[in-house]
Amino acid sequence: PKTHQGRIAFVTGAASGIGKAIATRLAAEGACVVVADLDLEKAQAAAAELGGTDVAIGVAANVADADGVQAAIDATLLAFGGIDLVVNNAGLSLSKPLLETTEKDWDLQHDVMAKGSFLVSKAAAKALIEQRMGGDVIYISSKNSVFAGPNNIAYSATKADQAHQVRLLAVELGEHGVRVNGINPDGVVRGSGIFAAGWGANRAATYGVKEEDLGQFYANRTILKREVVPENVADAVYVLTGPELSRTTGLHIPVDSGVAAA
Numbered sequence: 001p002k003t004h005q006g007r008i009a010f011v012t013g014a015a016s017g018i019g020k021a022i023a024t025r026l027a028a029e030g031a032c033v034v035v036a037d038l039d040l041e042k043a044q045a046a047a048a049e050l051g052g053t054d055v056a057i058g059v060a061a062n063v064a065d066a067d068g069v070q071a072a073i074d075a076t077l078l079a080f081g082g083i084d085l086v087v088n089n090a091g092l093s094l095s096k097p098l099l100e101t102t103e104k105d106w107d108l109q110h111d112v113m114a115k116g117s118f119l120v121s122k123a124a125a126k127a128l129i130e131q132r133m134g135g136d137v138i139y140i141s142s143k144n145s146v147f148a149g150p151n152n153i154a155y156s157a158t159k160a161d162q163a164h165q166v167r168l169l170a171v172e173l174g175e176h177g178v179r180v181n182g183i184n185p186d187g188v189v190r191g192s193g194i195f196a197a198g199w200g201a202n203r204a205a206t207y208g209v210k211e212e213d214l215g216q217f218y219a220n221r222t223i224l225k226r227e228v229v230p231e232n233v234a235d236a237v238y239v240l241t242g243p244e245l246s247r248t249t250g251l252h253i254p255v256d257s258g259v260a261a262a
Protein backbone atom coordinates (compact mmCIF):
# COMPACT_ATOMS: atom_id res chain seq x y z
CA PRO A 1 0.00 0.00 0.00
CA LYS A 2 1.02 3.61 -0.50
CA THR A 3 2.40 5.41 2.57
CA HIS A 4 -0.55 7.79 2.92
CA GLN A 5 -3.27 5.35 1.83
CA GLY A 6 -6.52 6.06 3.64
CA ARG A 7 -5.23 9.20 5.34
CA ILE A 8 -7.32 12.36 5.08
CA ALA A 9 -5.39 15.56 4.46
CA PHE A 10 -6.60 19.15 4.79
CA VAL A 11 -4.35 21.65 2.99
CA THR A 12 -4.95 25.40 3.18
CA GLY A 13 -4.05 27.67 0.27
CA ALA A 14 -3.95 24.54 -1.89
CA ALA A 15 -5.40 26.07 -5.07
CA SER A 16 -1.98 27.48 -5.97
CA GLY A 17 1.77 27.20 -5.66
CA ILE A 18 3.31 25.26 -2.79
CA GLY A 19 -0.07 24.18 -1.36
CA LYS A 20 -1.16 22.76 -4.70
CA ALA A 21 2.09 20.80 -4.99
CA ILE A 22 1.58 19.44 -1.46
CA ALA A 23 -2.01 18.40 -2.23
CA THR A 24 -0.83 16.72 -5.44
CA ARG A 25 1.94 14.80 -3.67
CA LEU A 26 -0.28 13.65 -0.80
CA ALA A 27 -2.96 12.49 -3.26
CA ALA A 28 -0.32 10.61 -5.26
CA GLU A 29 0.69 8.83 -2.03
CA GLY A 30 -2.87 7.65 -1.51
CA ALA A 31 -4.36 10.34 0.73
CA CYS A 32 -7.81 11.83 0.32
CA VAL A 33 -7.29 15.59 0.10
CA VAL A 34 -9.34 18.64 0.97
CA VAL A 35 -8.19 21.68 -1.01
CA ALA A 36 -9.12 24.71 1.10
CA ASP A 37 -8.69 28.16 -0.42
CA LEU A 38 -10.39 31.55 -0.63
CA ASP A 39 -12.17 31.00 -3.93
CA LEU A 40 -14.50 27.99 -4.19
CA GLU A 41 -14.18 27.57 -7.96
CA LYS A 42 -10.39 27.62 -7.83
CA ALA A 43 -10.36 25.19 -4.90
CA GLN A 44 -12.71 22.83 -6.72
CA ALA A 45 -10.72 23.08 -9.95
CA ALA A 46 -7.50 22.21 -8.11
CA ALA A 47 -9.25 19.30 -6.37
CA ALA A 48 -10.64 18.02 -9.68
CA GLU A 49 -7.06 17.75 -11.00
CA LEU A 50 -6.40 15.23 -8.22
CA GLY A 51 -9.31 12.93 -9.10
CA GLY A 52 -13.00 12.51 -8.38
CA THR A 53 -14.79 13.75 -5.27
CA ASP A 54 -14.13 10.37 -3.65
CA VAL A 55 -10.44 11.36 -3.38
CA ALA A 56 -10.37 15.17 -3.38
CA ILE A 57 -12.79 18.01 -2.73
CA GLY A 58 -12.41 21.78 -2.83
CA VAL A 59 -13.81 23.98 -0.10
CA ALA A 60 -13.94 27.76 0.24
CA ALA A 61 -12.33 28.87 3.48
CA ASN A 62 -10.81 32.13 4.61
CA VAL A 63 -8.43 30.85 7.28
CA ALA A 64 -8.72 34.17 9.12
CA ASP A 65 -12.42 33.52 9.79
CA ALA A 66 -13.15 31.12 12.66
CA ASP A 67 -16.63 30.14 11.46
CA GLY A 68 -15.39 29.55 7.92
CA VAL A 69 -12.53 27.39 9.20
CA GLN A 70 -14.88 25.32 11.35
CA ALA A 71 -17.25 24.87 8.39
CA ALA A 72 -14.33 23.66 6.24
CA ILE A 73 -13.22 21.14 8.87
CA ASP A 74 -16.85 20.00 9.26
CA ALA A 75 -17.06 19.57 5.47
CA THR A 76 -13.92 17.42 5.64
CA LEU A 77 -15.38 15.18 8.35
CA LEU A 78 -18.63 14.90 6.41
CA ALA A 79 -16.98 14.08 3.08
CA PHE A 80 -14.30 11.64 4.26
CA GLY A 81 -15.33 10.64 7.79
CA GLY A 82 -12.25 12.01 9.57
CA ILE A 83 -9.08 14.03 9.35
CA ASP A 84 -5.45 12.90 9.81
CA LEU A 85 -3.14 15.46 8.35
CA VAL A 86 -3.36 19.25 8.33
CA VAL A 87 -1.11 21.60 6.38
CA ASN A 88 -1.10 25.29 7.31
CA ASN A 89 0.09 26.72 4.03
CA ALA A 90 -2.22 29.65 3.17
CA GLY A 91 -0.34 32.91 3.02
CA LEU A 92 0.44 36.17 1.34
CA SER A 93 3.21 38.70 1.47
CA LEU A 94 2.95 42.47 1.77
CA SER A 95 6.69 42.93 2.14
CA LYS A 96 7.52 46.56 2.83
CA PRO A 97 10.10 48.51 4.79
CA LEU A 98 9.14 49.36 8.36
CA LEU A 99 8.17 52.97 7.67
CA GLU A 100 5.85 51.95 4.80
CA THR A 101 4.19 49.08 6.69
CA THR A 102 0.72 50.18 7.75
CA GLU A 103 -1.31 48.90 10.65
CA LYS A 104 -3.66 47.35 8.07
CA ASP A 105 -0.73 45.51 6.44
CA TRP A 106 0.40 44.20 9.81
CA ASP A 107 -3.12 43.06 10.73
CA LEU A 108 -3.83 41.31 7.42
CA GLN A 109 -0.48 39.54 7.44
CA HIS A 110 -1.07 38.31 10.99
CA ASP A 111 -4.77 37.52 10.43
CA VAL A 112 -3.99 35.15 7.58
CA MET A 113 -0.79 33.49 8.76
CA ALA A 114 -0.62 33.71 12.59
CA LYS A 115 -4.31 33.74 13.47
CA GLY A 116 -5.30 31.70 10.42
CA SER A 117 -3.00 28.81 11.23
CA PHE A 118 -4.00 28.98 14.90
CA LEU A 119 -7.69 28.70 13.93
CA VAL A 120 -7.08 25.82 11.53
CA SER A 121 -4.89 23.95 14.01
CA LYS A 122 -7.44 24.46 16.78
CA ALA A 123 -10.45 23.26 14.77
CA ALA A 124 -8.48 20.31 13.38
CA ALA A 125 -6.93 19.40 16.75
CA LYS A 126 -10.38 19.01 18.30
CA ALA A 127 -11.23 16.39 15.66
CA LEU A 128 -7.78 14.74 15.91
CA ILE A 129 -8.06 14.42 19.69
CA GLU A 130 -11.60 13.03 19.48
CA GLN A 131 -10.57 10.47 16.88
CA ARG A 132 -7.75 9.20 19.14
CA MET A 133 -5.70 8.05 16.15
CA GLY A 134 -2.85 10.54 16.23
CA GLY A 135 -2.12 12.66 13.19
CA ASP A 136 0.09 15.33 11.72
CA VAL A 137 0.03 19.10 11.66
CA ILE A 138 2.47 20.84 9.32
CA TYR A 139 3.23 24.55 9.14
CA ILE A 140 4.71 26.04 5.98
CA SER A 141 6.68 28.73 7.77
CA SER A 142 9.76 30.30 6.14
CA LYS A 143 13.47 30.84 6.37
CA ASN A 144 12.35 34.34 7.36
CA SER A 145 10.96 32.96 10.63
CA VAL A 146 14.55 32.71 11.83
CA PHE A 147 16.66 34.96 9.61
CA ALA A 148 16.10 38.64 8.96
CA GLY A 149 15.60 39.63 5.35
CA PRO A 150 15.17 43.19 4.11
CA ASN A 151 11.81 44.94 3.92
CA ASN A 152 9.47 42.36 5.29
CA ILE A 153 8.90 42.94 8.99
CA ALA A 154 5.19 42.02 9.01
CA TYR A 155 5.67 38.86 6.93
CA SER A 156 8.70 37.63 8.86
CA ALA A 157 7.20 38.38 12.27
CA THR A 158 4.14 36.32 11.47
CA LYS A 159 6.31 33.47 10.15
CA ALA A 160 8.17 33.53 13.48
CA ASP A 161 4.79 33.34 15.21
CA GLN A 162 3.98 30.24 13.19
CA ALA A 163 7.32 28.68 14.10
CA HIS A 164 6.54 29.03 17.77
CA GLN A 165 3.06 27.60 17.25
CA VAL A 166 4.85 24.47 15.96
CA ARG A 167 6.83 24.09 19.20
CA LEU A 168 3.88 24.91 21.45
CA LEU A 169 1.49 22.54 19.68
CA ALA A 170 4.10 19.78 19.50
CA VAL A 171 4.18 19.93 23.31
CA GLU A 172 0.43 20.21 23.74
CA LEU A 173 -0.69 17.62 21.18
CA GLY A 174 2.11 15.10 21.71
CA GLU A 175 0.21 13.11 24.30
CA HIS A 176 -2.51 12.58 21.70
CA GLY A 177 -0.02 11.14 19.24
CA VAL A 178 -0.17 14.20 17.01
CA ARG A 179 3.14 15.29 15.50
CA VAL A 180 3.57 18.97 14.71
CA ASN A 181 6.40 20.02 12.42
CA GLY A 182 7.34 22.96 10.26
CA ILE A 183 9.04 23.58 6.95
CA ASN A 184 11.12 26.65 6.16
CA PRO A 185 11.20 27.20 2.40
CA ASP A 186 13.03 30.03 0.68
CA GLY A 187 13.06 31.47 -2.81
CA VAL A 188 10.25 29.46 -4.41
CA VAL A 189 9.64 31.82 -7.31
CA ARG A 190 8.41 29.49 -10.06
CA GLY A 191 4.80 28.49 -9.56
CA SER A 192 4.27 30.78 -6.58
CA GLY A 193 1.26 33.09 -6.65
CA ILE A 194 2.71 35.45 -4.06
CA PHE A 195 5.69 36.18 -6.27
CA ALA A 196 3.35 36.75 -9.23
CA ALA A 197 1.09 39.01 -7.17
CA GLY A 198 3.69 41.70 -6.60
CA TRP A 199 6.10 40.14 -4.18
CA GLY A 200 8.36 39.23 -7.10
CA ALA A 201 8.57 42.86 -8.22
CA ASN A 202 9.11 43.89 -4.61
CA ARG A 203 11.93 41.37 -4.08
CA ALA A 204 13.52 42.17 -7.45
CA ALA A 205 13.60 45.87 -6.53
CA THR A 206 14.92 45.08 -3.04
CA TYR A 207 17.78 42.96 -4.41
CA GLY A 208 18.43 45.10 -7.51
CA VAL A 209 17.83 42.31 -10.05
CA LYS A 210 15.35 41.91 -12.93
CA GLU A 211 12.15 40.18 -11.93
CA GLU A 212 12.67 37.45 -14.55
CA ASP A 213 16.08 36.70 -13.03
CA LEU A 214 14.81 36.36 -9.47
CA GLY A 215 14.67 32.55 -9.42
CA GLN A 216 18.28 32.39 -10.60
CA PHE A 217 19.27 35.10 -8.09
CA TYR A 218 17.87 33.06 -5.21
CA ALA A 219 19.53 29.90 -6.55
CA ASN A 220 22.91 31.62 -6.88
CA ARG A 221 22.98 32.63 -3.22
CA THR A 222 22.45 29.05 -2.02
CA ILE A 223 24.99 26.36 -1.24
CA LEU A 224 23.51 23.92 -3.74
CA LYS A 225 23.05 26.57 -6.47
CA ARG A 226 19.68 25.01 -7.18
CA GLU A 227 16.34 26.77 -7.53
CA VAL A 228 13.72 25.62 -5.01
CA VAL A 229 10.39 24.61 -6.57
CA PRO A 230 7.01 23.84 -4.93
CA GLU A 231 7.58 20.09 -5.39
CA ASN A 232 10.64 20.27 -3.13
CA VAL A 233 8.44 21.56 -0.31
CA ALA A 234 5.85 18.87 -1.06
CA ASP A 235 8.59 16.23 -0.78
CA ALA A 236 9.40 17.54 2.73
CA VAL A 237 5.74 17.34 3.76
CA TYR A 238 5.63 13.77 2.49
CA VAL A 239 8.71 12.78 4.49
CA LEU A 240 7.66 14.59 7.69
CA THR A 241 4.20 12.99 7.64
CA GLY A 242 5.37 9.53 6.59
CA PRO A 243 6.09 6.50 8.74
CA GLU A 244 9.87 6.89 8.91
CA LEU A 245 9.82 10.03 11.07
CA SER A 246 7.32 8.69 13.59
CA ARG A 247 9.45 9.94 16.51
CA THR A 248 9.97 13.45 15.16
CA THR A 249 7.93 16.39 16.39
CA GLY A 250 8.53 20.10 16.96
CA LEU A 251 11.11 20.18 14.14
CA HIS A 252 11.57 22.72 11.35
CA ILE A 253 13.32 21.55 8.23
CA PRO A 254 14.73 24.02 5.74
CA VAL A 255 13.89 23.59 2.05
CA ASP A 256 16.13 26.33 0.73
CA SER A 257 19.06 24.73 -1.13
CA GLY A 258 21.13 25.48 1.97
CA VAL A 259 20.88 29.27 2.10
CA ALA A 260 20.08 29.31 5.83
CA ALA A 261 23.16 27.20 6.55
CA ALA A 262 25.56 29.40 4.58
Ligand code: NAD
Pocket (backbone or CB within 6 Å): 012, 013, 014, 015, 016, 017, 018, 019, 036, 037, 038, 039, 061, 062, 063, 064, 088, 089, 090, 091, 092, 112, 116, 140, 141, 142, 143, 184, 185, 186, 187, 188, 189, 191, 192, 193, 194, 195
Ligand atom coordinates in the same frame (compact mmCIF):
# COMPACT_ATOMS: atom_id res chain seq x y z
P1 NAD B 1 0.66 31.24 -3.47
O1 NAD B 1 0.14 32.63 -3.54
O2 NAD B 1 0.87 30.50 -4.74
O3 NAD B 1 -0.25 30.37 -2.51
C1 NAD B 1 -0.90 30.91 -1.40
C2 NAD B 1 -2.34 30.44 -1.40
O4 NAD B 1 -2.93 30.86 -0.17
C3 NAD B 1 -3.16 31.04 -2.54
O5 NAD B 1 -3.87 30.03 -3.24
C4 NAD B 1 -4.11 31.99 -1.81
O6 NAD B 1 -5.38 32.13 -2.44
C5 NAD B 1 -4.23 31.32 -0.46
N1 NAD B 1 -4.69 32.24 0.58
C6 NAD B 1 -4.29 33.51 0.81
N2 NAD B 1 -4.96 34.05 1.83
C7 NAD B 1 -5.82 33.08 2.27
C8 NAD B 1 -6.80 33.03 3.29
N3 NAD B 1 -7.06 34.09 4.07
N4 NAD B 1 -7.49 31.88 3.45
C9 NAD B 1 -7.26 30.80 2.66
N5 NAD B 1 -6.35 30.80 1.68
C10 NAD B 1 -5.64 31.93 1.48
O7 NAD B 1 2.06 31.35 -2.68
P2 NAD B 1 3.11 30.22 -2.22
O8 NAD B 1 4.47 30.75 -2.55
O9 NAD B 1 2.72 28.90 -2.71
O10 NAD B 1 2.96 30.32 -0.63
C11 NAD B 1 2.46 29.28 0.16
C12 NAD B 1 3.02 29.40 1.57
O11 NAD B 1 4.44 29.22 1.53
C13 NAD B 1 2.79 30.76 2.23
O12 NAD B 1 2.46 30.59 3.59
C14 NAD B 1 4.14 31.43 2.09
O13 NAD B 1 4.36 32.41 3.07
C15 NAD B 1 5.05 30.24 2.29
N6 NAD B 1 6.41 30.46 1.81
C16 NAD B 1 6.64 30.71 0.49
C17 NAD B 1 7.93 30.93 0.07
C18 NAD B 1 8.24 31.17 -1.37
O14 NAD B 1 9.43 31.39 -1.65
N7 NAD B 1 7.28 31.14 -2.28
C19 NAD B 1 9.00 30.92 0.99
C20 NAD B 1 8.71 30.66 2.32
C21 NAD B 1 7.42 30.44 2.72
